Amino acid sequence: xxxxQNVRKTFExxxxxxxxxxxxxxxxxxxxxxxNGAGKTTTIRMIMQIFQPDSGxxxxxxxxxxxxxxxxxxxxxxxxxxxxxxxxxxxxxYFAALKSMDMSVARNNAEKYLDxxxxxxxxxxxxxxxxxxxxxxxQFIISIIHEPKLLILDEPFSGLDPVNQVLIKEIIKELQEQxxxxxxxxxxxxxxxxxxxxxxxxxxxKVVVEGNLKQIKRDLGSRLIRIESDxxxxxxxxxxxxxxxxxxxxxxxxxxxxxxxxxxxxxxxIGKVKVRKxxxxxxSLEQIFIDQVRGGKA
Amino acid sequence: xxxxxxxxxxxxxxxxxxxxxISTILLPIIIIGFAVLPAxxxxxxxxxxxxxxxxxxxxxxxxxQQTMTEKYSLKxxxxxxxxxxxxxxxxxxxxxxxxxxxxxxxxTGYIIxxxxxxxxxxxxxxxxxxxxxxxxxxxxxxxxxxxxRQKMLAHNISPDLIxxxxxxxxxxxxxxxxxxxxxxxxxxxxxxxxxxxxxxFFAIFMSSQILMRSVxxxxxxxxxxxxxxxxxxxxxxxxxxxxxxxMGLVQVVIYLVVAQVVAVYNGMSIVSVTSLVGFIVYFIPGxxxxxxxxxxxxxxxxxxxxxxxxxxxxxxxxxxxxxFLTFAMQNPNATIVKVLSYIPPxxxxxxxxRMNISSLPWWEYALTLSLLIVFVILTVRAAGKVFSTxxxxxxxxPTMPEIWRWIRA
Numbered sequence: 001x002x003x004x005q006n007v008r009k010t011f012e013x014x015x016x017x018x019x020x021x022x023x024x025x026x027x028x029x030x031x032x033x034x035x036n037g038a039g040k041t042t043t044i045r046m047i048m049q050i051f052q053p054d055s056g057x058x059x060x061x062x063x064x065x066x067x068x069x070x071x072x073x074x075x076x077x078x079x080x081x082x083x084x085x086x087x088x089x090x091x092x093x094y095f096a097a098l099k100s101m102d103m104s105v106a107r108n109n110a111e112k113y114l115d116x117x118x119x120x121x122x123x124x125x126x127x128x129x130x131x132x133x134x135x136x137x138x139q140f141i142i143s144i145i146h147e148p149k150l151l152i153l154d155e156p157f158s159g160l161d162p163v164n165q166v167l168i169k170e171i172i173k174e175l176q177e178q179x180x181x182x183x184x185x186x187x188x189x190x191x192x193x194x195x196x197x198x199x200x201x202x203x204x205x206k207v208v209v210e211g212n213l214k215q216i217k218r219d220l221g222s223r224l225i226r227i228e229s230d231x232x233x234x235x236x237x238x239x240x241x242x243x244x245x246x247x248x249x250x251x252x253x254x255x256x257x258x259x260x261x262x263x264x265x266x267x268x269x270i271g272k273v274k275v276r277k278x279x280x281x282x283x284s285l286e287q288i289f290i291d292q293v294r295g296g297k298a
Numbered sequence: 299x300x301x302x303x304x305x306x307x308x309x310x311x312x313x314x315x316x317x318x319x320i321s322t323i324l325l326p327i328i329i330i331g332f333a334v335l336p337a338x339x340x341x342x343x344x345x346x347x348x349x350x351x352x353x354x355x356x357x358x359x360x361x362x363q364q365t366m367t368e369k370y371s372l373k374x375x376x377x378x379x380x381x382x383x384x385x386x387x388x389x390x391x392x393x394x395x396x397x398x399x400x401x402x403x404x405x406t407g408y409i410i411x412x413x414x415x416x417x418x419x420x421x422x423x424x425x426x427x428x429x430x431x432x433x434x435x436x437x438x439x440x441x442x443x444x445x446x447r448q449k450m451l452a453h454n455i456s457p458d459l460i461x462x463x464x465x466x467x468x469x470x471x472x473x474x475x476x477x478x479x480x481x482x483x484x485x486x487x488x489x490x491x492x493x494x495x496x497x498x499f500f501a502i503f504m505s506s507q508i509l510m511r512s513v514x515x516x517x518x519x520x521x522x523x524x525x526x527x528x529x530x531x532x533x534x535x536x537x538x539x540x541x542x543x544x545m546g547l548v549q550v551v552i553y554l555v556v557a558q559v560v561a562v563y564n565g566m567s568i569v570s571v572t573s574l575v576g577f578i579v580y581f582i583p584g585x586x587x588x589x590x591x592x593x594x595x596x597x598x599x600x601x602x603x604x605x606x607x608x609x610x611x612x613x614x615x616x617x618x619x620x621x622f623l624t625f626a627m628q629n630p631n632a633t634i635v636k637v638l639s640y641i642p643p644x645x646x647x648x649x650x651x652r653m654n655i656s657s658l659p660w661w662e663y664a665l666t667l668s669l670l671i672v673f674v675i676l677t678v679r680a681a682g683k684v685f686s687t688x689x690x691x692x693x694x695x696p697t698m699p700e701i702w703r704w705i706r707a
Contacts, residue, residue: 048527050690067300067530075527081520086311097303098528142524 001026002047002150002181007056009042009205016042017053018205024181024198026061029172031196031213032185033285035293039205040185041078044152047183048075060150060181071100074148078155078185080139084128088119088138091127092145099146106145113141117167136160140168144175151175154185169195189285199285201292208292217282220291225262227252227269228277236273241265253281300529304537309544312508321504322549326556346372347433350382350399350408352392358411359383361444362437370436379433384408400426409437416445416452488627491654493568494577495619497553498650502585503613505546506592509538510609513596513689522689531686539589546585550577576653579667583674584646588612590674590681597688598696619647630655639666642673680705 002024009017017039024030034040045051047058049065058065060073082091089110096106114120117137119130127135136159144151153172157165172195176182186192192199193213200210209216227233228251237245237252245254256265262280269275283291312318353359363381370378382405384392389410396408407425412418421441423434447457516522525534554569561568592609599605618638619626626635630652639648645666652658687704688696696704 045690049530050523050526067533070528073527075524077520077523077527079520079523081524083515083521084519094307095524095528097307098300098525100299100303139524 001061002030002183003057003059003062004043004047005057005059007043007046007053007058009039009046009051009053015205017046020056020202020205020207022200022207022210024183026181027176027179028198029176029182029184029196031192031199032183032202033187033189033192033199033289034202034208035187035289038202040202041154042205043202044075044077044154044183044185047152048073071146072149074143074146074151076140076143076151076153076156078158082127082135082138082142085126087124087126088114088130089123091138092142095142096145101146109145109147110141113145116171117141117164133160133164137164140171144171147178148180150181150183152183152185155188156184157186157188157191165191187289189289193285201289203293209288213285216288217285220283220288223256223258223262224281224283225254225256225265226277226279226281227254227273227275229273229275231273233273236269241268251277301533301537301540304529304534305541305544308512308538308541312542312545313548318545318549322552325500326553330556330560346376346378346380347406347430348380348382348404349437350384350396350405352384352389352396352408352410354389354413355411355415358415358441358444362411362440365440365444366436369440379436396424400424406430406433411441416449419445489566490568490573491627491651492620492623493557494573494650494654495623495647497550497557498577498581498584498646499617499620500553501546501550501581502588502646504549505542505585506588507609508545509542509589510592510596510605511602512538512542513593513685514599514602514605517597517600517689526689531689532682534689535590535593535682535685538593539586543582543585543589547581550581573654576663577650579663580646580650580670583667583670587643587646587670587674587677590678594681594684594688597685598701604695615643615647618644619651622648623651626651627655640669642670645670683707 004023005021007017007020008015020039020043022030022032032040032043042051046053047060047065049067049070060069063069065073083094086094089107092110092114093103093106096110097103110123111120114123117134117140119134119137122130122134127138130138140156143153151172156168156172160168169191172182172184184192184196196213198211199213199216201208209220226248227236233247233252237247237254239245239254241257241260242254243257245252247253256262266275266278269278351359351362359381360383363383366379367377367381372378382399384395393410396405399405400408403426407423410422410424412420412422415421423437428434450457450460516525529537554574558567558569591612595605595608622635622638626632626648629635635648635652638644639652639662649658649663649666653663683704684701687707
């Protein structure tokens with residue numbers, strides 16, 4: 001379990017992270033979201049002990065994170081690179097050694113993952129001879145080579161083709177099954193929706209929304225409905241229960257008034273039109289993200 | 299422990315690189331090559347040279363041929379010079395013959411010995427090129443001897459007596475160091491300090507520059523963020539310093555062995571226990587000082603060009619003793635030399651120079667070393683702070699007040 005409590009960090013006059021708290025349970029994939037400059041990287045760097053927080057506490061498995069804890073953490077930074085002039089297997093082994101790994105285990109793991117990423121034949125090649133995408137894979141292997149208990153991935157999918165995105169997703173899922181706690185930072189919302197159960201959306205260093213993704217969607221998005229009917233929906237479109245409505249491919253998309261529950265509205269429809277399909281539309285995370293970030297600023 | 303992992307990697311990585319091979323193995327070879335090759339080439343002459351003599355005296359030319367054939371021989375035992383004797387009776391014709399031989403490249407050159415050579419002391423030499431300096435010197439010297447000898451005999455003076463009487467005094471040189479008297483060698487007296495200063499300069503600056511480049515590279519290709527997620531910036535910095543320091547030492551050992559082999563081959567010795575211990579004692583703090591400084595510089599910049607301005611300035615510190623060397627050799631006790639050896643960044647260079655010129659009292663070692671060590675500790679600490687703060691800062695370059703604030707933090 002990774003826990004941040006009231007963490008603050010100020011650079012010069014900028015509150016990079018302001019009173020941030022969240023908790024990632026063991027074996028969870030947790031999404032840390034936010035626009036550029038929201039404080040995600042600073043938060044991660046504080047977890048990694050690269051920066052010290054000005055106040056607040058960060059614990060992993062109920063212990064403060066120290067240099068020793070770092071051996072159990074894997075980190076794939078957004079700004080990442082590998083030594084260009086070194087051989088692939090040498091690079092992986094060096095970073096494994098820096099995690100205090102047993103070298104024979106490291107070699108086994110390296111072989112296993114290189115094989116999965118179809119890079120085994122290139123283990124003796126220099127990194128600079130690899131394509132950007134393949135270098136990305138090597139970087140990902142480096143972050144998981146030591147079988148970390150906590151894995152922090154900052155934009156792990158950027159620069160990868162769909163096939164390899166799926167492969168990385170698979171591996172992330174496998175690690176989750178082995179009780180690895182995963183903190184996943186991104187602004188690619190589609191990935192978060194597929195992977196994360198819980199999320200924390202931050203903006204300007206502060207938490208905007210935090211919790212179970214489904215719950216958040218329900219809380220923030222339950223006012224949007226979609227009706228399909230064989231009858232004309234023109235009459236209903238001007239219903240005073242809506243704050244806003246729109247026809248979309250013959251279906252009606254509308255947002256309900258605050259005091260109107262979807263369930264009650266459905267009841268009121270009966271008799272007026274023949275409803276073929278009635279749906280409470282969950283907003284995409286992207287929608288929530290944009291709404292919340294804009295709303296926060298307004 | 300992790301510092302050692304970094305150190306081990308830096309050490310192995312560098313030592314296996316082509317660059318190390320080139321700079322460590324090739325550099326001494328090149329230096330020795332430049333020193334030894336010309337001499338080797340000179341010895342390698344296997345072809346005899348032919349000169350023509352137009353002798354109007356009837357005896358000088360013959361005598362010259364005889365002496366020089368006996369005196370100079372090639373490696374294969376054959377005489378180095380061959381002679382064509384052209385009659386001196388018809389000088390015009392002989393010259394024509396000589397000129398045609400010259401243009402046909404049969405002979406290297408020819409000399410005309412005039413009849414009154416004993417009085418005029420003048421012999422003319424003609425050749426396509428006058429570059430064969432040593433040959434000409436040989437001819438000149440032997441001609442002089444022959445003529446001189448003849449004149450002495452003419453005056454009833456024994457040439458053997460003269461050569462005995464005109465022998466010069468030989469100055470035997472002894473070096474007195476720490477109460478020990480040893481037979482001195484002027485060449486060594488200069489070569490010793492010069493060699494050690496150059497060695498120190500190379501060992502310190504090559505390794506420190508590599509250290510700086512390595513930090514710059516890790517910043518440029520963004521490996522640094524992955525690194526500091528496994529080790530602390532301090533572990534990273536100390537690991538690099540250790541690893542590259544070890545590499546520097548390996549280089550030093552190789553250079554020392556090569557230098558000693560060359561010295562012994564030439565009947566000298568360049569490595570002694572005192573000079574070795576002294577070198578190591580000043581090399582270690584000296585290297586730490588510059589390495590820490592360069593690491594901090596590397597952490598503040600993103601490109602080598604930017605960093606070069608500062609690092610270039612730093613190498614002046616090391617060049618200073620080389621500039622001072624000749625002066626200091628003649629005036630090892632000059633105030634300026636003494637004062638400079640107490641200023642920490644200069645200390646290693648000046649002390650190594652001074653200790654190889656003359657023996658110093660123990661307190662000078664103690665005092666310069668203590669000052670140096672205190673300064674090294676302060677520098678390493680400050681550099682560590684700058685390194686830890688700057689290593690992940692991209693974009694704007696830190697200003698002097700900022701750096702000062704980090705150091706005091």
